[in-house]
Amino acid sequence: MGPIPSYTALIREKSDARREAVSLIGMTALSGVAMGASMAVVNAVVGQGEGGATFPNLLLFALLATIFLWSRNYALSRTAIIVQAMLTRIRESIVRKLRDVDLQAIEAIDRERLIKTLSHDCFVISEASESIVIGASSAVMLLFSAFYVATLSLFAFILLCGLVCAAIFHYRRSQRSSRAILDAASESENRLFESIRHLVYGFREVKIAPEKGNDLLDNYILDYGTQAEALRIQSQRQFLKGLASSQTFFYVLLASIIFILPQYQVDRLIIQKITYIILFIAGPMEVFVRALPAAIKANAAAEHIWSVEAWLEGADRDAPAAALAHDLQFQSIGLRELTFQHGEAEAGQGFRVGPIELSLRPGEIVFIAGGNGSGKSTLLLLLLGLYRPLGGQLLWNGAAVRPHNAARYRQLFSVVFADFHLFDRLYGLRATDPGRVNELLHRFGLDRKVKFVDGAFSTLDLSTGQRKRLAMIGALLEEKPIMVFDEWAADQDVTSREYYYTKLLPELKAQGKTIVAVTHDDRYYGVADRVIYMEQGSIRSQEARV
Structure with a gap:
């Protein structure tokens, strides 16, 4: 078994062990020495026969046993506290960095590997730490025993x-x-x-x-x-x-x-003592050997954590918004010669979107239409500032959206994606009036299926259409000036679809909100102020409907 640099580096760099390193190492070593010394006392007593079974030897043995139990327990308990605190900080650090990275970076990583690192790998390190401490204590005891043998022969x-x-x-x-x-x-x-x-x-x-x-x-x-x-x-x-x-x-x-x-060796008593030592160290030796696989697994888990942290450090990210903004001004948004490339352009692979020319104004409904693979969803991600364009500019009130203000810009939007994730509670909306939530549940026909209790929804076990309606409720409660819906009506029944186009969207427009909706329902195109048709990654035409 060689060194385990990833595990030891993790403990050294990510924990408070630096402050307690000397005491932890000392207590671990002390437990091993005390165990070895108690063996020496037993050996001495046995070697002296009846004359060795004295009260002072008994006190010495009891003292050494107490030191062994106390020091090992201290090392184990402090190690558990340090490791658990370290793992909590690691998870927090990874999650915070993860929250700030670009969408494109998240799409490129193995998400299962990321989740496994936060769960399984952290668990492996937690479980292995106890075995490593006990193994280290046993190693010290074996070393002490070897030197004790040297004093005999x-x-x-x-x-x-x-x-x-x-x-x-x-x-x-x-x-x-x-x-x-x-x-x-x-x-x-x-x-x-x-x-x-x-x-x-x-x-x-x-x-x-x-x-x-x-x-x-x-x-x-x-x-x-x-x-x-x-x-x-x-x-x-x-x-x-x-x-x-x-x-x-x-x-x-x-x-x-x-x-x-x-x-x-002539002295049979010395041979007898060494034999006792060998028999005594059998248990600690097996403990030490059994700790080695745990150390190997802990090292592998630590390497996974280091690799995730390195990836997060190297991933592109925006500057985080200083605070949640409620007074964002929206006069215009412009996409100017915006381009984006999926895949490797040099290899002649992937899909190119743009150049895109598009403007949005307050209080209008804009529909985006086009066939599958025409670039509609990519256009939305560019508009939302989730994809960094290959060329061109994204303008907000005439100023370019850059990494330093992208997070603030995105606060303009509420979104229900086609492949949306449905949250179990209204995160970020702690002050929401339950009466308002219940009203919306009733309006969307979910009040008999879903209850709003203590800031959370009672169930997410719903049909696809119902899940989309619940996601819509969350978007409406955010009260953002721009609302983006990607094929929201695709999984709705006739009644819900009719309500969406003829009641909800006009109502939102009347409130001064801007609506950007991807849709194939051409029978409702008259609801929109403009319909944008996309084809092969470009805007083929824009058609004013009112």
Whole structure:
């Protein structure tokens, strides 16, 4: 087992352990020394026969046992406090940085890996810390025992050191591939869980097409499960090889003391004492060996945390808004020769949007129409300042939207995306009048399904259309000057669709709000002030309707 720089660096850089490092190391070492010293007392008492069973020796043994228990408990409890506080700070740091990065950066990262880092990897470090402290204490005890053996017999000490070095060398060789096996097992389990998600969330499709479910089960879920099983077994076997090497070392050492040392050591009492020491250290030795896999896993988890933090540090981000603004002025928004590129333009791949010329004014309804893949959703993301344009300018009241003011600019908008996320409560709207929420639930026909209790919705177990209506309620309660809806009516029943176009949108316009809505419902185009038609990433035409 080599050094674990990622784990130790994490503790050093992200925790308050620097302030307590000396005391923690001292207490861990003290517990090991106390355990070793108590062994020496026992050995001395046994060696003296009946004359050694004295009250002072009993007091000394009791004192050493008390020191051992107190110092180890202190080291374990303080380590738990430090590690938990560290993990809380790490999660907070990652989440805060995550909140501020660009949408394009989030779209490029493995989100499952990110969530796993915040949950599983932090849990691994938490669980491993106790094993590492106990393992370190046992290592100190083993070192103390070795020096104690040296005081009894230099030859036995040399023999002990030689066998320990051989055991360490063999263990390192047997565990050389452990990290790669653990990573491969983790990857197989990720694929397994992803396949299970397909089965759970695609259950309707699987029931309709059994061949799809059979293929998913037989060729993916079972295969990935078998791979993960084989790799975990292989990993366990690697660990058992290391454990076997330590146990082999123990028996070889014991045999050497019993059968070889008497050939060079005359004093049988010394041989007896060394034998007691070897038997005594069997338990701490196994504890130390068992702590090594936990340290390997903790190191791997720490590397994942470091990689996420490095990615967040390198990701593009806007300057955070100083405070939530309620007095934002909106006279005009302009997209001037705005362009954006999906994918690699140099390789002739991807999809280009623009150049876009578009202006928005207060109190108008603008519909955006076009076929699938025409660039409507990308246009919305550019308008919202969520995508950074490749060229051109996004203007707000005549001034360019840049990273320093993008977060403030986005506060102009309330949005319901086509692939929206439905929150369980009204985050950021703590002062919302429950009566207003209940009124909207009634207007959108959700009052019998959903209750608003203690700032949260009673259920999100709704149909797609109902979920969109609940998302619309959240958007309306934000009271922003510009409202953006991406295919909101696509999943609504006839009544809700009619209400949306003929009642809600005109009502919002009358309140002075600007509406930007992506829609294919051409029968309602007369509701809009303008209809913008997109084709192949560009605005084909703009048509005034009133």
